[in-house]
Amino acid sequence: MKKSDYQNMWVYIEHDGRTAAPVGLELCCELRKLCDQTGDRLFAVVLGELPESELDKVKDCGIDGIIRVSGTGYEYFNTDAWAKAFTVLSRKYNPSAIFVGGTIDGRDFAPRFAVQLETGCTSDAMELGWDAETGDIQFIEPAVGGKIMAVITVPALRPQVGTIRPGTFPCAPVGAKQEIERIEERIDFDPEKIRCRHLGFIPDESDPELDIANADCIVCVGNGLKDSEHLERYRTLAKLLGGKLGCTRPLYDRGILPYKLQIGQSGVMVKPKLYISFGVSGAVNHTAGVDADVFVAVGKNPEAQIFNYCDYGIVGDMDEVCDEMIAQIKALRQ
Ligand SMILES: Cc1cc2nc3c(=O)[nH]c(=O)nc-3n(C[C@H](O)[C@H](O)[C@H](O)COP(=O)(O)OP(=O)(O)OC[C@H]3O[C@@H](n4cnc5c(N)ncnc54)[C@H](O)[C@@H]3O)c2cc1C
Structure with missing residues (x-):
């Protein structure tokens, strides 16, 4: 088959049987724009049961159609049934591209069906583009330790598979189309052949302090931090500003802060009003995850890259500047 024989783009709608995860909606909204450029139709793919009210949210993102898959094997997430379903569907309908949220589940099954389809899978793109000459999607993401933005394409194979992290694109629904095609498919996967067993479900301990994706103000601590004993002042500053603490990857690697606070390409995407690093x-692996209205950077090296990104830069010792900020805020509030 030629590349041009593959048409339309698909988005996998991850859900827990009750609610559609935001990442599927974000991807539909972003891909609506790309499909308008390429002339492809946009389909949402839903495996297992999801209430109509949730499907309405998906439709609001401007999709042209929904592919609903029922059958055995979809009672709980498992890579075997999910990868098979996408392999079967893709062989039947030949989509040009399939997008999957870069969640724990998505990062598990997307590369598997890509391998079964003998095609390429890219992960963690931060921007999407399209080359009109070749018809290839451009997956744009930091590479070489964040020194360059690489444009990755799948030049010969189809479908083009990509996983995109939650929060990479905004969810801005354009409204439902008047006519939305609905395709019902039955694909059975023998539950006996599922190689993992569902033992139970323990929800994540929900500590609101660790939920920073929607925080209005973030105080981000980087590798310049000497040790965990120096951390408390940054918590204090965050609290005074009504914000939350975040960090760069080295602080997670050093065991000082939890992964949920890591901001960037392989962490959380944040869009605060105020960001102070x-x-x-x-x-770029870090800054690509920050979309702030006002970005303030504090660091001792005036040549550091961060000063090319920020709106306001302060060159100095981080602890001293933080203490001074705390003192000034307290003085202003007295
Ligand atoms: C595939 C991939 C994905 C990645 N994903 C992420 C990600 O999601 N998030 C992320 O953060 N990183 C990520 N990284 C790592 C990233 O490339 C950088 O290594 C990391 O962001 C550097 O963190 P940093 O700026 O805190 O540390 P450093 O680069 O070590 O910088 C520390 C800074 O602190 C300054 N400093 C030192 N002491 C003081 C002081 N006393 N006062 C003031 N300033 C001081 C230094 O001058 C320096 O500028 C990823 C890398 C790869 C390869």
Whole structure:
């Protein structure tokens, strides 16, 4: 088959049987724009049961159609049934591209069906583009330790598979189309052949302090931090500003802060009104995850990349500047 024989783009709608995860909606909204450029039709793919009210939210994102898959094997997420379903569907309908949220589940099954389809899978793109000459999607993401933005394409194979992290694109629904095609498919997977067993479900301990994706103000601590004993002042500053603490990857690697607070390409995407970084050098792997109205950077190296990103830069010792900010805020509030 030629590349041009593959048409339309698909988005996998991840859900827990009750609610559609935001990432599927975000991807539909972003891909609506791309499909308008390429002339492809946009389909949402739903495996297992999901209430109509949730499907309405998906429709609001401007899709042209829904593919609903029922059958055995979809009672709980498992890579075997999910990968098979996408392999079977893709062989039948030949989509040009399939997008999957870069969640724990998505990152598990997307590369598997890509291998079964003998095609390429890219992960963690931060931007999407399209080359009108070749018809290839451009997956744009930081590479070489964050020194360059690489444009990755799947030049010969189809479908083009990509996983995209939650929060990478905004969810801005354009409204439902008047006519939405509905395709019902039955694909059975023998539950006996599922190689993992569902033992139970323990929800994540929900500590609101660790939920920083929608925080209005973030105080981000970087590798310039000497040790965990120096951390408390940054918590204090975050609290005074009504914000939350975040960090760069080295702080998670050093065991100082939990992964949920890591901001960037392989962490959380944040869009605060105010972002203040302390002791952060400005690798694109980190800054690509920050979309702030006002970005303030504090660091001791005036040549650091971070000063090319920020609106306001302060060159100095991070602890001293933080203490001074705390003192000034307290003085203003007296
Ligand atoms: C595939 C991939 C994905 C990645 N994903 C992420 C990600 O999601 N998030 C992320 O953060 N990183 C990520 N990284 C790592 C990233 O490339 C950088 O290594 C990391 O962001 C650097 O963190 P940093 O700026 O805190 O540390 P450093 O680069 O070590 O910078 C520390 C800064 O602090 C300054 N400093 C030191 N002491 C002081 C002081 N006393 N006062 C003031 N300033 C001081 C230094 O001058 C320096 O500028 C990823 C890398 C790869 C390869």
